[in-house]
Amino acid sequence: MARLNHRKKKPLVPIIIFVVGMVLFVWVKLYNQKNIASAEIDTRLKSAAGSLEMIVNDSMIDNAQQKIPVNFVDHEYIRVLANKIAKIHDVIYVYVMIESEDSALFVFSSYIESDITGDIVTDYLDYYYEATPTMMNAFSSNDPEIYDSSQDQWGNFRSIYLPKKTRTGTPYLLCADVNMSEVVDYQLRYMVEFALSAVFLFLISLPLFIKMRQTK
Numbered sequence: 379m380a381r382l383n384h385r386k387k388k389p390l391v392p393i394i395i396f397v398v399g400m401v402l403f404v405w406v407k408l409y410n411q412k413n414i415a416s417a418e419i420d421t422r423l424k425s426a427a428g429s430l431e432m433i434v435n436d437s438m439i440d441n442a443q444q445k446i447p448v449n450f451v452d453h454e455y456i457r458v459l460a461n462k463i464a465k466i467h468d469v470i471y472v473y474v475m476i477e478s479e480d481s482a483l484f485v486f487s488s489y490i491e492s493d494i495t496g497d498i499v500t501d502y503l504d505y506y507y508e509a510t511p512t513m514m515n516a517f518s519s520n521d522p523e524i525y526d527s528s529q530d531q532w533g534n535f536r537s538i539y540l541p542k543k544t545r546t547g548t549p550y551l552l553c554a555d556v557n558m559s560e561v562v563d564y565q566l567r568y569m570v571e572f573a574l575s576a577v578f579l580f581l582i583s584l585p586l587f588i589k590m591r592q593t594k
Contacts, residue, residue, distance in 0.1 A: 419556055423538040424523060426467035426554035433459045434474055434485075434552070436544035442476050442485045443548045448502050453486060460488035464554075470535065471555040475506065476548070477517040482509040485550065498531055506530075516541050517549045527558065534558040 433456055441448070464472045473487035487500040500506075506513075508530035516524045516539040524539045535555040543549050 419536065419560065420525065420538070422467050422469055423525075423536070423554045423556060424540075426463060426469045426472050427523075427538050427540045427552040429463045429467065430460070430472055430474060430552040431542075433463075434550075436546070436548075439474075439476060439485065439544050439548050439550045440546055442483070442503060445503065453502055456486050457488065460486060464488040467554070469554045469556050471532070471553075473500070473553050475509075475513070475539075475551040475553060477514070477550075478505070480514070482506045482513060482517075482551075493532070513537075513539060513551070516551055528555075536560075 438456075460472050464470065470490065471488050474485040475482045476485055477483075482505075484500045484502065484504045484506060486502065489499045493499045508528070510526055510528050512524060512526040513528070516526075519541050522540065524541070526537045526539065528535050528537050532555075534557065536558055537553060537555045540552040541549065542552060
């Protein structure tokens with residue numbers, strides 16, 4: 379009787395090995411694709427923030443640090459360019475920040491339609507009260523790029539800060555944001571994709587396992 383039970387259990391071994399293999403396959407592929415998706419998003423963030431160097435100059439930053447008023451027309455022109463940069467690189471916001479004591483101030487920022495209707499478009503030297511410790515530390519950081527997760531009245535974001543300094547030594551940050559929901563959507567999409575792949579492979583292999591079981 380013991381030998382009979384042993385023979386009945388034997389065909390289950392390949393199935394168990396296959397199922398475990400599929401689980402590992404899905405996990406490894408999901409992990410890799412998650413990294414690929416994150417890298418793609420981070421590349422867009424870095425390109426968007428880096429592109430701000432084309433419209434930022436030292437005098438703009440130094441004047442902001444000294445709280446010198448800005449010309450309205452010039453400021454609006456800069457924000458239009460910032461909006462174009464955000465659109466080209468497919469990010470939500472690009473903006474430039476300076477440090478003021480224990481907080482951060484906007485030099486300028488792009489904006490979206492909902493900011494206008496919600497009356498939350500940032501202006502020159504507006505305080506950013508929701509600045510994270512990571513953002514504040516970035517002003518004095520020697521790292522070329524710093525990534526952060528932030529949540530404020532504009533939404534929930536994955537952000538990048540590129541620390542820079544003017545020739546006079548004024549620190550500032552070139553920044554860009556994408557919605558955190560985009561990161562989650564990437565991960566969910568890949569999870570569903572590879573889970574379905576595993577199910578498909580299992581189903582097409584199932585007749586083989588059934589035949590193996592019947593021949594035992």
